Amino acid sequence: MATIYLDHQATTPPDPAVVEAMTFAATHCYANPASPHAAGIRAFREVERARGAVARLIGAARSEICFTSGATEGNNLAIKGVVTPGERRHVVTTAVEHKSVLDSCRSLRAGGHEVTVLPVDAEGRVSAHQVAAALRPDTALVSVMLANNEISTVQPVAEIGAVTRAAGVPLHCDATQGVGSLPVDVRALGVDLLTFSGHKIYGPKGVGVLYVSNDLSDRAPLAPLLHGGGQERGLRAGTVNTTAVIGLGAAVGVLAEHRAEESVRLAGLREQFLSTLAELVPYELNSGTGPGFLPHAVSLSFEGADAQQLLLEVTEIAVSTGSACNSAAQEPSHVLTAAGLSPERIRGSIRVGLGRFTTEEDVVRAARALAAGVTSRAVGAA
Numbered sequence: 001m002a003t004i005y006l007d008h009q010a011t012t013p014p015d016p017a018v019v020e021a022m023t024f025a026a027t028h029c030y031a032n033p034a035s036p037h038a039a040g041i042r043a044f045r046e047v048e049r050a051r052g053a054v055a056r057l058i059g060a061a062r063s064e065i066c067f068t069s070g071a072t073e074g075n076n077l078a079i080k081g082v083v084t085p086g087e088r089r090h091v092v093t094t095a096v097e098h099k100s101v102l103d104s105c106r107s108l109r110a111g112g113h114e115v116t117v118l119p120v121d122a123e124g125r126v127s128a129h130q131v132a133a134a135l136r137p138d139t140a141l142v143s144v145m146l147a148n149n150e151i152s153t154v155q156p157v158a159e160i161g162a163v164t165r166a167a168g169v170p171l172h173c174d175a176t177q178g179v180g181s182l183p184v185d186v187r188a189l190g191v192d193l194l195t196f197s198g199h200k201i202y203g204p205k206g207v208g209v210l211y212v213s214n215d216l217s218d219r220a221p222l223a224p225l226l227h228g229g230g231q232e233r234g235l236r237a238g239t240v241n242t243t244a245v246i247g248l249g250a251a252v253g254v255l256a257e258h259r260a261e262e263s264v265r266l267a268g269l270r271e272q273f274l275s276t277l278a279e280l281v282p283y284e285l286n287s288g289t290g291p292g293f294l295p296h297a298v299s300l301s302f303e304g305a306d307a308q309q310l311l312l313e314v315t316e317i318a319v320s321t322g323s324a325c326n327s328a329a330q331e332p333s334h335v336l337t338a339a340g341l342s343p344e345r346i347r348g349s350i351r352v353g354l355g356r357f358t359t360e361e362d363v364v365r366a367a368r369a370l371a372a373g374v375t376s377r378a379v380g381a382a
């Protein structure tokens with residue numbers, strides 16, 4: 001029987017419309033979009049069409065969209081591009097950011113800058129008040145994610161945006177996990193920089209978006225990480241990955257049309273998953289399921305379980321554990337740790353993320369398979 005894929009925070013399968021658009025692009029838009037001949041102009045038009053779709057999705061202007069290789073690059077470019085090496089400046093971020101944000105900040109620290117990492121509450125949330133209290137006259141940037149990839153917490157970015165706007169400090173938001181389920185409007189959020197990735201929204205891997213407000217570009221242009229042919233308005237040199245960008249444009253088109261109803265459907269399926277599981281085996285929730293959390297995902301722990309072992313045995317489903325989120329790293333998740341969970345609870349934690357192709361049958365089967373795995377391990381251990 002096919003694996004039930006419930007690891008949509010890690011990556012999403014491409015939508016059929018994306019595969020179709022990329023096949024078209026690879027076949028017909030192979031010319032360099034910077035070339036002045038007819039084939040190049042055709043590729044250029046398709047890239048710009050994708051840029052327009054992305055801009056519309058987040059309420060930005062086309063000139064504010066820079067294509068990158070993904071959210072990791074976008075986060076690095078946003079953070080290192082604003083905080084220039086010469087002057088010693090201060091950056092504010094949170095303890096639950098993705099490693100591409102935390103490690104970018106860490107590299108700034110190694111270069112002599114100061115970084116304030118704000119703690120979070122038990123739900124994994126920071127407040128606008130905490131951000132306001134952390135600001136200093138030399139603060140160059142605040143970076144807060146839209147929604148967390150492990151515990152689904154949605155941060156109060158619009159409230160934080162009001163604080164940073166009033167203080168004249170640029171705000172960066174890693175929206176990689178939120179943009180697939182929540183409405184995102186850069187002006188309503190009050191962000192100057194916003195990042196996301198194609199492969200979390202049923203688009204291709206290796207492509208992403210960095211939004212840079214025209215206002216910020218006028219005041220203090222970002223320093224690029226890559227220098228060369230001046231593509232993407234000089235912000236990101238290198239021949240544009242036309243096929244991936246066109247695929248991303250198609251992914252954004254499908255998302256814009258179905259996001260709202262899909263979020264409702266997935267919240268219902270998550271409820272069904274949790275109630276089926278609850279009838280079979282006890283568990284503790286590590287993430288909320290109400291407003292203020294992503295609708296399609298949940299983190300939970302089985303008491304006394306070793307989630308890594310469990311998932312090796314329950315081969316019918318693909319989900320992640322909370323203990324080894326970064327490649328081969330065996331260290332407990334920094335997010336669950338920051339939210340105050342004990343090492344034992346983290347050891348027994350799994351992260352379940354439903355997606356566009358998840359069915360009612362999938363969630364019921366997944367809950368039964370998980371419960372059977374937990375029960376048989378508990379019996380085996382007794």
Ligand code: PMP
Binds near residue numbers: 010070071174176197
């Ligand atoms: N930010 C968040 C919140 C993420 O979940 C991820 C992917 N796990 C990234 C950034 C990095 O994205 P990419 O794989 O596109 O580099």
